[in-house]
Amino acid sequence: MDTLLPIQDRGGPAQPLLLATGLRKHFPVAGGLLGRTTKVVRAVDDLTLSVAKGETLGVVGESGCGKSTVARLLIRLIKPDKGTMVLDGDPVDEPHGITVNELRRQVQMVFQDSYASLNPRLTIAETLAFAPRAHGLPAAEARERVRDLLSKVGLDPANYATRYPHELSGGQRQRVNIARALALRPRLIILDEAVSALDKSVEAQVLNMLVDLKTELDLTYVFISHDLNVVQYLSDRVLVMYLGKIVELGPVEAIYGNPQHPYTRALLSARPSMDPRKRTHEAPIQGDPPNPIDPPSGCRFRTRCPFAEDVCARTEPLLADTGHQAVACHMRVAGSGHSKARAA
Amino acid sequence: MTNLLQVRDLHVTFVTPDRTVHAVNGVSFDLARGETLGILGESGSGKSVTLRSILRLHPEHRTKWSGSIKLEGDEILDMAPKALSDLRGQRVSMIFQEPATAFDPVFTIGQQIAETVRRHTGKSETEAMKRAKDLLEMVRIPSPAQRLKAYPHEMSGGMRQRAMIALALSCNPTLLLADEPTTALDATVQIQVLLLIRELQREFNLGVIFVTHDIGVAVEVSDRIGVMYAGKLVEMAPVERMVDAPQHPYSRGLLASTVHDGMRGQRLESIPGAPPDLAEVPAGCSFAPRCKFVRPDCTTAIPSLRDVEAAHAVRCVLAA
Numbered sequence: 190m191d192t193l194l195p196i197q198d199r200g201g202p203a204q205p206l207l208l209a210t211g212l213r214k215h216f217p218v219a220g221g222l223l224g225r226t227t228k229v230v231r232a233v234d235d236l237t238l239s240v241a242k243g244e245t246l247g248v249v250g251e252s253g254c255g256k257s258t259v260a261r262l263l264i265r266l267i268k269p270d271k272g273t274m275v276l277d278g279d280p281v282d283e284p285h286g287i288t289v290n291e292l293r294r295q296v297q298m299v300f301q302d303s304y305a306s307l308n309p310r311l312t313i314a315e316t317l318a319f320a321p322r323a324h325g326l327p328a329a330e331a332r333e334r335v336r337d338l339l340s341k342v343g344l345d346p347a348n349y350a351t352r353y354p355h356e357l358s359g360g361q362r363q364r365v366n367i368a369r370a371l372a373l374r375p376r377l378i379i380l381d382e383a384v385s386a387l388d389k390s391v392e393a394q395v396l397n398m399l400v401d402l403k404t405e406l407d408l409t410y411v412f413i414s415h416d417l418n419v420v421q422y423l424s425d426r427v428l429v430m431y432l433g434k435i436v437e438l439g440p441v442e443a444i445y446g447n448p449q450h451p452y453t454r455a456l457l458s459a460r461p462s463m464d465p466r467k468r469t470h471e472a473p474i475q476g477d478p479p480n481p482i483d484p485p486s487g488c489r490f491r492t493r494c495p496f497a498e499d500v501c502a503r504t505e506p507l508l509a510d511t512g513h514q515a516v517a518c519h520m521r522v523a524g525s526g527h528s529k530a531r532a533a
Numbered sequence: 534m535t536n537l538l539q540v541r542d543l544h545v546t547f548v549t550p551d552r553t554v555h556a557v558n559g560v561s562f563d564l565a566r567g568e569t570l571g572i573l574g575e576s577g578s579g580k581s582v583t584l585r586s587i588l589r590l591h592p593e594h595r596t597k598w599s600g601s602i603k604l605e606g607d608e609i610l611d612m613a614p615k616a617l618s619d620l621r622g623q624r625v626s627m628i629f630q631e632p633a634t635a636f637d638p639v640f641t642i643g644q645q646i647a648e649t650v651r652r653h654t655g656k657s658e659t660e661a662m663k664r665a666k667d668l669l670e671m672v673r674i675p676s677p678a679q680r681l682k683a684y685p686h687e688m689s690g691g692m693r694q695r696a697m698i699a700l701a702l703s704c705n706p707t708l709l710l711a712d713e714p715t716t717a718l719d720a721t722v723q724i725q726v727l728l729l730i731r732e733l734q735r736e737f738n739l740g741v742i743f744v745t746h747d748i749g750v751a752v753e754v755s756d757r758i759g760v761m762y763a764g765k766l767v768e769m770a771p772v773e774r775m776v777d778a779p780q781h782p783y784s785r786g787l788l789a790s791t792v793h794d795g796m797r798g799q800r801l802e803s804i805p806g807a808p809p810d811l812a813e814v815p816a817g818c819s820f821a822p823r824c825k826f827v828r829p830d831c832t833t834a835i836p837s838l839r840d841v842e843a844a845h846a847v848r849c850v851l852a853a
Contacts, residue, residue: 251719251720251721251722252690252719358807359576360807361807388575388576388746388808389575389746389748389787389790389791390575390786390787390790390803390804391803391807392790392792393790393791393792393801393802393803393804394803394804394805396792396801397800397801397803400800415719415720416792417720418791418792418793418794418796419792421792421794421797422792422796422797422801441797445794455721456720456721459720459721459723459724460720460749461723461724461727461747461749461750461752461753462749462752462753463748463749463752463776463791463793463794464752464776465752465755465772465773465776466773468752468753469724469727469728469753470728471728472721472724472725472728473721473724474721475725476691476722477689477690477691477692477719477722478719478721478722
């Protein structure tokens, strides 16, 4: 059987393509006496998310919030300390499920640094053919696939197949990285700051291309970025992270039109104005995000939150549905004990 | 407003045994005291090279320059080394994108600010340290007395950038050069630093040149915006005018291709192709190969930077 045909849908459109439950990743920090682990970076803590078939899930947050760790967990570049993943009904890395290798055939990733993610000693054609060949595709078919992939990402095969990464511009290299991610005909692509290093005029080209490829190849995206405007442009649903936790999750219209969490609101109003007559006059929140080593107790945002009260330090707010979106804030939970919350 | 800085026909070429790069090809502009000029451009447009030329930070033996940069009448390109080091940090200072690498990791923040104060004002160590503490307070660093003793790695990115601003303003310069100072910062921190720069600029009536690739950032801080492409200014206009009615096809493309609120579902207008290689000086308009309005006369001669109305200049044959 040719293992490189497009993978058929199994569970139907209602079954999430990817379901991750209770993912946790803590990184030990060496230090203290005799280099023993004394502290941990709590990069991702009990995170549950699902990605629906055909959607683009945007993930936003500031540095250290764990968004790149989430990306690496979803494709198993790092192993979670805890938690399970299910890909279209198949548990990942469990006795009756699929292997990590099979996961990676169906889930691919594009990184921020277009140069560092390509092998400088391989031509573009060799890079693109590598995975299909490793999966048993005959050489002639692999060559055909390389040509097809390059055309898909808008690079003329006759012109680019024999070049090396350093002979390409940043935008062209990122197109090659996207082509490589498509080489095994995956269903889900994780784009981790994939357009962040590009100049604006080139970024627009790549964004247009991502939109086209998604329709053409029936793809699903997890789009991770610190750029709120680009996430708004591309995403169907948006997940906002702060210090390893989801603070808000919902449809893009709800998150941008009616944000409920004080952090989401601050993040959105911290965007520079595009109108010189409506400049920002006050920063929405002060200070930097705290270190993810020893995050604050209770709600991790409380140290920068203008509405923080005792309850916020005592108990951790859980992600609760508000009708349009899910929010982790005591102010939005009736009877939480916060003065701004409705009575139970 | 008095004229603080005058740049005329600046050319900067980097020459190495392997290749020659014409990074800046004839840049001219004026800056008034108390004015903020935003220079907007993509990577390789020559915006940072222009900025660094004002402090002559390029390696002398590999850089060829011509033209003129005058600060309050003094020609910077002719300055002797001693005069140049008096200039740097005293009359003109600079803040960089990455404060973690701009500070020396083995000295405390206090030592580094005090050193600059002593070099330029001849104050005693105690006086200089006192000044450093006042400066940290001015940039609103909490508990400044303790922070004087902190090493750069002990501070967060936002705090380090504030400390860098304190250092830059330590000798009351008249001109502040900012090279993408908020690019490496988180969104909620970036806006704090932008507001701080804007406020200090007003308080001290500083001339500021703010180089950035981010249109939103340029709009937040600038009085005027200059757009650079392939080592040339292609358009210069007051900020409102630049946002409302950009004239050069590149400025228009840049503004249209920047994703912002309310563009969801629309196809983005992108500029095809990539910026040119600067190994050779082109005979015509550098943007012509990517321009959808290109005409035969675009490639035969370099268009001049012409005023289309007061304070609005455009380098394009189509501009009227």
